[in-house]
Amino acid sequence: MVRMVDVAKEAGVSIKTVSRVLNNEPHVQDAMRQKVRSAVERLGYIPSASARSLRSNRSYSIMLLIHDVRSMFVSTVQFGALQKCQKLGYHLQLSMIGSDQLKDEETLKAWFAENLRGGHPDGLVLVPPMANNPVMERVVKSLGLNTIRVGPNEIPHTARTASVMIDDRQAAHDMTAHLIGLGHRRIGFIRGKEDQDATHRRFDGYASALAGAGIAMDESIVLPGSFDFNSGLEQGDVLLAMKDRPTAVFASNDDMAAGVIMAAHQAGVSVPGELSVAGFDDNEIAERTLPTITTIRQPLEEIGMVAIEALVTAAGASLEELTSHVLPYELVERRSTAAPA
Amino acid sequence: MVRMVDVAKEAGVSIKTVSRVLNNEPHVQDAMRQKVRSAVERLGYIPSASARSLRSNRSYSIMLLIHDVRSMFVSTVQFGALQKCQKLGYHLQLSMIGSDQLKDEETLKAWFAENLRGGHPDGLVLVPPMANNPVMERVVKSLGLNTIRVGPNEIPHTARTASVMIDDRQAAHDMTAHLIGLGHRRIGFIRGKEDQDATHRRFDGYASALAGAGIAMDESIVLPGSFDFNSGLEQGDVLLAMKDRPTAVFASNDDMAAGVIMAAHQAGVSVPGELSVAGFDDNEIAERTLPTITTIRQPLEEIGMVAIEALVTAAGASLEELTSHVLPYELVERRSTAAPA
DNA sequence: ACAGGGCTTGTCATCGTTGTCAGAAATGGT
DNA sequence: ACCATTTCTGACAACGATGACAAGCCCTGT
Numbered sequence: 001m002v003r004m005v006d007v008a009k010e011a012g013v014s015i016k017t018v019s020r021v022l023n024n025e026p027h028v029q030d031a032m033r034q035k036v037r038s039a040v041e042r043l044g045y046i047p048s049a050s051a052r053s054l055r056s057n058r059s060y061s062i063m064l065l066i067h068d069v070r071s072m073f074v075s076t077v078q079f080g081a082l083q084k085c086q087k088l089g090y091h092l093q094l095s096m097i098g099s100d101q102l103k104d105e106e107t108l109k110a111w112f113a114e115n116l117r118g119g120h121p122d123g124l125v126l127v128p129p130m131a132n133n134p135v136m137e138r139v140v141k142s143l144g145l146n147t148i149r150v151g152p153n154e155i156p157h158t159a160r161t162a163s164v165m166i167d168d169r170q171a172a173h174d175m176t177a178h179l180i181g182l183g184h185r186r187i188g189f190i191r192g193k194e195d196q197d198a199t200h201r202r203f204d205g206y207a208s209a210l211a212g213a214g215i216a217m218d219e220s221i222v223l224p225g226s227f228d229f230n231s232g233l234e235q236g237d238v239l240l241a242m243k244d245r246p247t248a249v250f251a252s253n254d255d256m257a258a259g260v261i262m263a264a265h266q267a268g269v270s271v272p273g274e275l276s277v278a279g280f281d282d283n284e285i286a287e288r289t290l291p292t293i294t295t296i297r298q299p300l301e302e303i304g305m306v307a308i309e310a311l312v313t314a315a316g317a318s319l320e321e322l323t324s325h326v327l328p329y330e331l332v333e334r335r336s337t338a339a340p341a
Numbered sequence: 342m343v344r345m346v347d348v349a350k351e352a353g354v355s356i357k358t359v360s361r362v363l364n365n366e367p368h369v370q371d372a373m374r375q376k377v378r379s380a381v382e383r384l385g386y387i388p389s390a391s392a393r394s395l396r397s398n399r400s401y402s403i404m405l406l407i408h409d410v411r412s413m414f415v416s417t418v419q420f421g422a423l424q425k426c427q428k429l430g431y432h433l434q435l436s437m438i439g440s441d442q443l444k445d446e447e448t449l450k451a452w453f454a455e456n457l458r459g460g461h462p463d464g465l466v467l468v469p470p471m472a473n474n475p476v477m478e479r480v481v482k483s484l485g486l487n488t489i490r491v492g493p494n495e496i497p498h499t500a501r502t503a504s505v506m507i508d509d510r511q512a513a514h515d516m517t518a519h520l521i522g523l524g525h526r527r528i529g530f531i532r533g534k535e536d537q538d539a540t541h542r543r544f545d546g547y548a549s550a551l552a553g554a555g556i557a558m559d560e561s562i563v564l565p566g567s568f569d570f571n572s573g574l575e576q577g578d579v580l581l582a583m584k585d586r587p588t589a590v591f592a593s594n595d596d597m598a599a600g601v602i603m604a605a606h607q608a609g610v611s612v613p614g615e616l617s618v619a620g621f622d623d624n625e626i627a628e629r630t631l632p633t634i635t636t637i638r639q640p641l642e643e644i645g646m647v648a649i650e651a652l653v654t655a656a657g658a659s660l661e662e663l664t665s666h667v668l669p670y671e672l673v674e675r676r677s678t679a680a681p682a
Numbered sequence: 683a684c685a686g687g688g689c690t691t692g693t694c695a696t697c698g699t700t701g702t703c704a705g706a707a708a709t710g711g712t
Numbered sequence: 713a714c715c716a717t718t719t720c721t722g723a724c725a726a727c728g729a730t731g732a733c734a735a736g737c738c739c740t741g742t
Binding site: 044046047049050051052060069075076078079082083086091092093095096113114116117119258262284285288290 | 387392413420599
């Protein structure tokens with residue numbers, strides 16, 4: 001193991017100077033900088049993360065807090081985040097938390113104490129459904145954790161905190177308008193989990209597009225859902241069994257859209273011939289159904305990258321100074337939508 | 342922040358005694374143990390991970406090295422590993438490595454130096470395709486990293502190293518025998534990526550089951566693949582276009598099986614009426630196709646858990662003493678297989 | 683009663699880095 | 713030419729835990 005003293009000796013300077021160069025501190029002459037840099041290079045020196053964080057109280061690691069890793073959404077965000085972390089020389093540390101720990105502030109604080117082990121991470125990335133949980137919000141603030149949320153930024157009950165997201169409302173509006181543009185007037189909607197902000201914002205977009213086209217909303221074809229395949233399957237059955245069934249369904253994510261498509265298959269209803277189906281997210285599954293799903297592409301990998309970048313750049317700055325990042329989305333037209341018969 | 346000295350003061354003992362209790366070292370009287378434990382409890386003391394690892398050269402973290410997080414296989418293993426880590430008080434640290442870094446030992450060693458940051462993790466979990474890469478194997482050994490591989494344990498070019506897995510060969514044998522039992526005699530096979538051991542072992546199982554039933558293998562219906570949906574789709578097209586096409590196909594994972602099913606749909610061939618399709622893994626997708634896929638269930642979450650457990654238990658023990666863990670699998674019969682017409 | 687040994691507890695140095703502070707050198711204003 | 717300020721560099725302590733070692737205690741066997 002090569003330590004800082006070794007580099008200092010090699011470069012003929014004091015270890016403090018080496019430290020300064022490595023941390024890009026000012027007040028070092030360029031000549032010194034060069035000497036140190038090349039010594040580091042020659043010896044293949046890598047600073048010890050534990051010594052660093054013990055002394056400086058920084059961890060050079062970012063924590064990604066997940067609830068259910070098996071969701072494609074989270075996996076993809078994670079993928080982007082990991083890439084960025086590695087590029088910036090940070091560790092990505094994963095943690096998983098159950099719903100039980102989110103009940104009250106006491107429990108959550110205890111959870112954090114146990115899982116942080118003394119060293120605060122330099123940043124915390126929250127994904128849904130933690131991204132808009134008020135308990136989490138408060139605890140994170142009181143612990144002074146530099147946090148960024150993956151999700152919308154308009155929670156009524158809190159002040160502005162940092163976030164990365166697309167404009168869910170506008171995207172859902174666009175998709176609904178797209179269906180209306182194809183000639184649909186009776187468009188069903190399947191909601192997501194009620195504790196996630198995205199559910200409400202997507203519904204708002206749906207509603208506003210209907211209103212904009214002068215179509216009265218029919219509450220009977222707005223169905224509950226839970227963002228998973230099975231709920232799409234169930235609600236698909238419900239919709240298909242209706243007497244006056246819609247000519248199109250906008251499921252608020254792809255897993256549910258895939259469920260609706262399977263329900264249609266099983267009921268012998270052709271998609272998009274007799275029923276158009278639209279999704280949201282552009283999951284892998286959107287290209288693996290028959291027909292493939294027209295959806296909104298969220299740049300999930302990029303969202304992960306931006307989240308990390310924001311945290312690292314703002315290291316030290318306080319939460320309030322972090323801004324919201326709104327990323328572009330894209331309506332991807334595939335085969336599951338068409339003009340009504 | 343509450344430190345060890347605070348606990349010592351509260352309990353009226355020396356800090357060394359506190360340390361001993363926390364590390365479950367012998368030679369401490371039970372009365373002392375109790376006093377310390379309750380002081381820890383009262384103060385909510387959590388040891389500092391960085392101080393610990395700086396001094397003791399242990400990291401209390403385990404590294405999961407991935408290549409492409411977006412595979413369901415890896416995500417699920419990760420999920421199990423994470424659960425176990427948290428239960429045992431370890432951090433799970435994710436790292437991603439590209440194929441470029443695996444070319445030669447020099448490069449890989451440099452990669453490790455850069456990504457370990459001084460502190461070796463207490464364990465390393467390798468998943469395919471790193472799990473049976475000879476370069477990786479050598480480097481890991483020379484760095485003295487406690488490693489466990491998720492995958493088979495019969496690499497010709499190395500000595501025995503620890504692994505967790507199912508018996509791929511036997512499982513593939515069972516599935517093939519199952520198809521034969523249904524009455525199929527002409528059974529196609531789609532291979533996986535050639536650099537993964539599982540590919541060869543599954544093929545071996547397929548071959549031995551055919552041989553056991555006295556069926557000559559027809560190389561023309563053994564097709565290459567790459568474990569992804571699209572390769573299943575392509576090879577499905579190839580198989581379906583054959584003059585003397587098989588009555589059943591055994592795709593060596595579910596993604597490819599789903600691809601074959603879609604190819605059949607598009608070609609107007611009914612599954613399982615005209616073509617039986619079997620998969621391997623029991624991915625989420627196996628239940629989201631029409632028909633659902635008959636497959637081999639690998640206990641992936643459990644594999645992740647066992648991997649972590651093995652590493653933590655063996656902390657300090659050398660690689661060779663770690664054993665192979667063979668976990669049970671299960672043949673899940675769904676709707677994609679039936680007797681031939 | 684005492685030497686020898688195991689058990690229990692404590693003192694102190696140490697891991698590798700960064701923060702504090704002080705001193706040396708360079709710069710600038712008069 | 714001189715003092716004040718800024719820029720640069722280094723010596724040293726400190727972060728919070730564990731390892732090495734020592735000392736005190738309580739046995740046991742003679």
